[in-house]
Amino acid sequence: MASLLHSTLPLCHHRNSPSQTHSISPLGACHFSKTQKTHHFSTLHHTRNCNFKKGFICLSSSSEVTSIEPPQAAQPKDDLIGSLKIKLLSAVSGLNRGLAASADDLRKAEAAAKELESAGDPVYLPNDIDKLQGRWKLIYSSAFSSRTLGGSRPGPPTGRLLPITLGQVFQRIDVFSKDFDNIVELELGAPWPLPPIEVTATLSHKFELIGTGGIKITFEKTTVKTTGNLSQLPPLDIPRLPDALRPPSNTGSGEFEVTYLDSDTRITRGDRGELRVFVIS
Template sequence: MASLLESALPLSHSVSSSLTSSSSISALTCLFPTNVRTHNQLLHPRSISYPKKPLVCQLALDEASFFEPPKAEIIGSLKIKLLSAVSGLNKGLAASEDDLRKADEAAKEIEAVGGPVDLSVDLDKLQGRWKLIYSSAFSSRTLGGSRPGPPTGRLLPITLGQVFQRIDVLSKDFDNIVELELGAPWPLPPVEVTATLAHKFEVTGSSGVKIVFQKTTVKTTGNLSQIPPLEVPQLPEALRPPTNRGSGEFEVTFLDSDTRITRGDRGELRVFVIS
């Protein structure tokens, strides 16, 4: 009888014996034809009509291997997404409410994947000259961002050029460098100047940075580059505002070798790339 059963069901036996021997298979379900063989058919194998289609077997594997892209590759694609979101916004001066939302969402994606920043370990990554490519504060249409500052546009003939941050982790120097073009009465050409706002910085907590204003230096460029730098005098102590408007705090929310994202004490989102 055993040999008869083996000859009657050769396919199911061979499939099950070969598959169950594999350690990667946890379950095997075979869908047999609906016409069940009777005892008489088993005794007379020639009367058995085998199905024209092969048996359908459904396998359940113990485990499936899913290959997740490396973290650096994910961050690289998210950087491209962020750069696409802020491109064409003139550092944020031309940003609409929808642009602000898209940039903020793209930055949050990078921050989530990158994880918390620890400047006690990665302080050296701050070193260098960083170019500002986006600031949500510039959407207020003033050079001071969310703080008081000269307006851009028609009220004053001031055109904002490139903005940089120069950071020296050894001397704790933190300079904001702003290129400006000042309009002049016709037929005089516009005056190009570079203003350097010098600060000292210190790290607060794991990812916070506090900057303290030192001085402002203005240097003409272009046709007037031969003029020596001019240090802008500060107001007398008695006339200074109670809070130093040149100082501030921000948190570094993402930092690697070529990209830095910060969020200011007034909610400003800023994106820098190494230059």
């Protein structure tokens, strides 16, 4: 009977008294004695009437009671996601969209992105397609570390014989019309004393969903519009080349996976291993 009593009685601990000892008492009440600094418990049939104060942790023991610290409460998911988003933004800040990224910068950004991807809910675009709607600003691309605007694909170089300064990069997605536009602001160098030419290139695509988180885009045309001092010039449309004239490496389409998505942040991974991070604009 004694062993049964010890194994079923609760053991109380208060966070402000980690070194206090405890004992079993036949007094018929659960109370704390300031002079003896012990917790007392009733007999088994009165134990359920103990009035435990907030902050106590109750356990059972086969001998005497020892104080324990309560386990740390699990971090709320929203707080965890928020802290991981800040960590990712900190990892990619100051990298000029990835153009200034070193090998160490690439590793840190990759690790921070994986943490956020793991903590977030699984992406299921058939149900969450509305979250894609809007204008997204690119804040990081791992492929830009190759120092070309095409990333892992062929593209114009930056800072070479024809200086090209990359401005802001956006993706404009319309889930109703299935339009998917990549918008790139560029500054083209010109011979002195002519000022640089500012242009905005819009690469128009149509998109479709693939599986749960995949997106396939098909290129249609490029529209180039001068801005700044030459903004009065009309836009120039460059149509898509016919399939017969297009090199095999340029099929006019691409695929990528959305690996994290919420109302203001999106992570994608391209078909050539490119990691991209966007925020709603």
